[in-house]
Amino acid sequence: MSKKGIVLYLHVHQPWRVRDYSIFDTANRHDYFSDASETDRNNGKVFNKVADKSYRPMNKLLKHLLNENSDFKLSLSITGTFVEQARQYAPDVLDDFKDLVRTGKVEIVAETYHHSLAFFYSRDEFERQVAMHREMVEHEFGVTPTAFRNTELSYYDELGKWADQAGYDAVLTEGWDPVLGWRSPNHVYRPPETKHVKLLTKNYRLSDDVAFRFGNKAWEQWPLSADSYEQWLDAAHQDGPLVNLFMDYETFGEHQWEDTGIFEFFNRLVNQWSDRDDVTFYTVTDAARSFDAVDNLSMPHTVTWADTERDLSAWLGNSMQQEAMRYIYNLEHDIIRSGDMALIDDWRRLQTSDHPYYMCTKWFRDGDVHAYFSPYKSPYDAFLYYMNAVRDLRYRLMAYHSSSHGSF
Amino acid sequence: MKILMLGWELPPHNSGGLGVACYHMSKALALAGSSIDFVVPYSADHPNSSFMRIHAATGLKPLERYGLGAYDSSRFAKDASEKAPQSLNGIRDVQARYVEFVDELVRDVKPDAIHAHDWLTIEAGIRAKQRTNVPLIVHVHATEFDRAGSNYGNPLVHEIEEQGLLMADRIIAVSAITKSLIVHRYGIPADKIEVIHNAFDIASLGDHSYDNRTYRYLEYLKQEGYTVAATITRFTIQKGLIHFLKAAARACERYDKLVFLLAGDGEQRDELLQLAADLGIADKVFFTGFVRGQQWRDAYSVADIFIMSSVSEPFGLTALEAAHHDNALIISNQSGVGEVLSNVFKYDFWDTDRLADQMIAIAISGSLRHELKNNVKYEYTRISWNAVAERCMSLYRSVSVKVAT
Structure with missing residues (x-):
């Protein structure tokens, strides 16, 4: 019997924002993404701001935690558009991510290179972008992904079938109550008409406590301590063996600023969890391989991790x-x-x-x-x-x- | 003939057509032998205006004359009342200063006629008439009903307009549409109102050589056989652009090589963007934002068809500018400029099917487009400011005789 554990998965992405591209530029110049203004359309400016607030300090902390705690593991998805911008604007950030993967305890999750909605418009283009992403990951990080996430965790049964045929061990999506029904998000499931692939569903309550609510002073649980949160994790483990904490990487330092105490919270939580013998951490593929699916789970309609509607x-x-x-x-x-x-x-x-x-x-x-x-x-x-x-x-x-x- | 001209702006300090019309009218009047004292509410240099004496009613800079903007009269009353009465910030305060200045001026300058343009200067016109017993002519370029679109507008402005129209010895309306509005909405007898259409001074447009790179994408579409239907305007309810877009969508149902250029800006822009997407023609509608200079002139040049879709347009100078730039014109029956042009398509602003028909007809028939473009040129070149001046002179003469006797 495998230990209960946390499945921490962080999503790393930056888009190429379009500048104020007017009709007078159209057919004259093709530089849609080259804003040099002081606005947030300036991709380089945004990247460097987020690098300072989030990527650099969080990578440093992750590296430290991975070295200090043999149990600690996590999964990342890193988009192609992010990697392009890191190469261009902050190569040290890309090197930091490579260092993390080199520890052997950081899994890279597959997705579309361009963080697109291609699955809903063109299966051919979708597959080309997934292949591009795989090549990029192999080239930059020297690993081949075995788990898949679609843009915004968007998912329905067809994607499960596709991932099964493509040979993935796991697909990630939102653990949304109307879809799960009586089921808990803390188990592993199997999509209908599949043989191998397993479905991991985000525990949105515990994920969003960190991603959205952590720094909110109006929240009744503010300020959240690592001790309280650990108790909530233990409570969740009564339902099932896994707590799937899926969120944006930029939660750390950008969505929740440093002054909220988010880095200390994370540091303490990982250390405390690692010190215990009864619990552990899993990457998403570890989790899928360590546990059997408890049930079939069908999602005929598209689910995402966004907003109260959880749709597109x-x-x-x-x-x-x-x-x-x-x-x-x-x-x-x-x-x-x-x-x-x-x-x-x-x-x-x-x-x-x-x-x-x-x-x-x-x-x-x-x-x-x-x-x-x-x-x-x-x-x-x-x-x-x-x-x-x-x-x-x-x-x-x-x-x-x-x-x-x-x-x- | 000595004329006291009461205006709100003159080029190059004008924000719209009012200043342009006043300038050319005064110039033509001076040529016809009038002596003109022109009062503006600000202090600035006016080059090429040596044919008249320009008086500055205040020490304000040109941009300060509106307080909060004459084209947005719904806002000024409330805001002005919040200022101290001595302050010059609100437009009402600027107007009060303007009235005082004119009051002083007419002690020294004795005109044969007072010619006041729009509600902005009406109060000063009334005061000057009271002081001097000289006839007052109120020239209506637009009423508050026009500015407010289908809304009622600002009641205070209506009241000033009504007072001026009652006090005036004669009224000049820039179109029969405007005359009809003055009769029906303000209850003024029709025989007190004379229609004198604005004219168009081609020379004042200056030289222009078309740069086909400005709208390069549209040029490419034209090479591919597309027709460009354009309008250059403020995006406000008065301009009827919602109907225009609906007609555009109707036209595209039957003929797909049409694209639409909406040059300008205004509070309706977001609504129009959304509507274009709702109608499924977002990729056929081009928004430029506010255009001036080369981009403005080139917008006319790149167009094949110019649409004036106004719900209410006292005159509509842009139609003449478009004709000059080789456009076939489609003009709503609610636009005054249509009264002086015959070689154009006309339609009621709400009749989207008819507008769609007309656009397609011009797009698919080269000979129709050719006839419309060429024939409208003969018409607009015949409309001159000298003719306007002649009409004004005889009107001045008729009122001064009347008052004298």
């Missing part, structure tokens, strides 16, 4: 988002056929799910503008600049196919 409405909820995605994926055949790598690369960068997310109006409608987490002034601005970039792709495509190398 933050990305595809309004007509602007749907139009934008329709236009970008309609270009697939012609773009791929061009073989023009710069063009294909820009097209893929525009597939990153953050772009439609910035066009989300549901918070504007609710009057909860503060929930609008975006580098743009409004979802309309985000849409405007994105559409101009899409048009420029079309222009480049036309220029390519009407010139000599494209004429067939």
Whole structure:
């Protein structure tokens, strides 16, 4: 009988944000992602800010904890767009991540290279992006992923079947009550019509206590101590052997600033948990291999880890988002056929799910503008600049196919 | 003939068409032998204006004259009342200073007629008339009903307009539409109002050479056989752009090689962006933001069809500018400029099917487009400020005789 344990999984991602790209730039210049202003559309500026607040201090802490505690393990998913930006803006951050993986106790989880919604639009493109990500991980980190997460933990039965056929040991998704029903998120499950792959579901209550509520002074549990949290983890273990703590890496230092005490909390928690003999840590693949599935779990409708709706409405909820995605994926055949790598690369960068997310109006409608987490002034601005970039792709495509190398 | 001209702006310190119209009208009047004293509410240099005497009513900078903006009259009353009465911050305070200045001025300058432009200067016109017993002509470029779109507008502005229209010896309306509005909404007898349409000074546009790189993507679409239907305007309810977009979507159902250029900005922009996506034509609608200079001129040049979709437009100079830049025109029946142009398509602003039809007709028929573009040019070149000045002169003469007798 395996020990009960924590499955800590952190997601590392940065999108290529589109600058204020106007109709006057369209067909004249193709530098959608090169904002040099003081705004948060400046990718280099944002990357360095987050590196200072989160990546550098958290990697240092993780490295220390991995060296000091033989039990401690965790899983990371690192997007291709993040790695590109790390290479360009802060190579030391990428080196730190490589050091972590070199300990042998950090698993890298597979996903789409571009953090896209391709699974919902084009299975071919989805598979190409997963393959790109695998190659990148093998090249940068020297490991081959054995577990899969789709963008925003979006999942439905089809993805489970796909992951099974692709040979993964595990798929990650949200442990949302209406889907789990009476089941606990603290067990391993099997998607319908699969032979091998297992499903790990996020314990959103305990994950969100850290990711969203930790620094909230209005929360009745504030300030949260490592001791209290450890008790909650033990209580959760009454239901099942695993507590799946899935969250953004940037929780540490960026979403929860250093002055909330998030780093000390994490340090203490990992040390205390490691000191105990009755519990341990698992990576996501370890967890899937160590435990049998207790039940089949079917999710016919798409579930994500976002908002109270836990669906794709933050990305595809309004007509602007749907139009934008329709236009970008309609270009697939012609773009791929061009073989023009710069063009294909820009097209893929525009597939990153953050772009439609910035066009989300549901918070504007609710009057909860503060929930609008975006580098743009409004979802309309985000849409405007994105559409101009899409048009420029079309222009480049036309220029390519009407010139000599494209004429067939 | 000595004219006291009461205006709110002159180029280059104008924010809209009012200043342009006042400038060209005064210039043509001076050419016709008038002596003009023109009062503005601010202090600044006015180059190329030596044909008249310009008086600064205050020491304010040109941009300070609105207090909070003349084009947004719904806001000023509340805000102005919050300021100390002596302050010059609110537009009402600027107007009060303007009235005092004119009151002083007419002690020395004795005009034959007082010519006041829009509600901004109406109170000063009334005061000058009371002091001098000289006839007052109120020139209506736009009423509060026009500015407010389908809303009622600011009651205080309505009251000032009504007072001025009652006190005026004669009223000039820039179109029959405006005249009709003055008759029906303000209860003024029709025979007190003369329609004198604005004109268009081609020379004042200056030289322009089209740069086909400005809207390079649209140029590419045109090479691919697309037709560009454009409008250059403020994105406010008065301009009828919601109907325009609905018509655009209707047109695209039947003819897909149409794209739409919306040049300008305004409080409706987000609504229009959203609507374009709702209608499924977001990739066919282009938003430029506010344009000036080369981008502004090139917007006219890149267009094939110019649409004036206004719900209420006293005149609409942009239609003439578009004609000058080789556009076929489609103008709502609710726009005054349509009264002086025959070689254009017209439609009621709400009739989206008709507008869609007209756009498609122009897009698919080269000969129709050619005829419309060329014929409208003969029309707009015949409309001159000299003719406007002549009409004004005879109007001045008729009122001064009336008062004298």
